Amino acid sequence: MSQKNSPNVVDALNALLADSFALYLKTKNYHWHVKGPRFRDLHLLFDEQAGEILATTDLIAERVRKNGAGTLRSIGDISRHQSIKDDDSEGLAADAMIERLAADNERLLERIREAKAAAEAADDIATSGIIDEWADQTEQRIWFLKATLDG
Known part of the structure; x- marks a missing residue:
């Protein structure tokens, strides 16, 4: 990893971490408040997706630390990033929740791509490699959400 480029990797990862926490909380919010004829299916889907998002937060933060930098420290820090x-x-409405989560997962995928590009530019192959799994998970969430709307 190039020391010159590592701040770009750290910045991209911290931005990704902030959006992961924001998306986690929004997904849990919808899990708690969804109602209607698809309640059970959406309640379970949102909970599953929230858990998946939360599971990546520790991995993202550890990549920041492995790059020799500090990571987010508070809700305020998250909101700034x-x-x-x-x-x-x-x-x-349930459909509005699904649409918003699909769009937000697409935004998260953009952040993942930004982090991937920063890692590759810094020759940080470990970070670049692990990011691929996060992208795949995010693409799957988008697919599930959009397929739910098509039904």
Whole structure:
């Protein structure tokens, strides 16, 4: 890994981490508040996806630390780095939840690609390699969400 480029990797990973936490909380919010005829299916889907997102947060933070830098330390720190917007809406329809989560997962995929490009530019093959799994998981979440809307 090139020391000159490692701040780019760290910045990209911390941005990815912030968006992962934002998406995790939004997904849990929808899990808690979904209602309607598809309640059970969506309640379970959102919970499964939230768990998957949360599981990546530790891996992302550890990659930052392995790059010799500090990572996010608070909710405020997350809010300063996140691009995925919070959602405090009440009474949101299930389809709107699905659409927002699909769009937010697409935004997360953009952040993953940015981190991948930064890692490759820094010749950080370990970070570049592990990011591929995060991209695959995110693409699968997008697919599940969009397939749910097509039904």
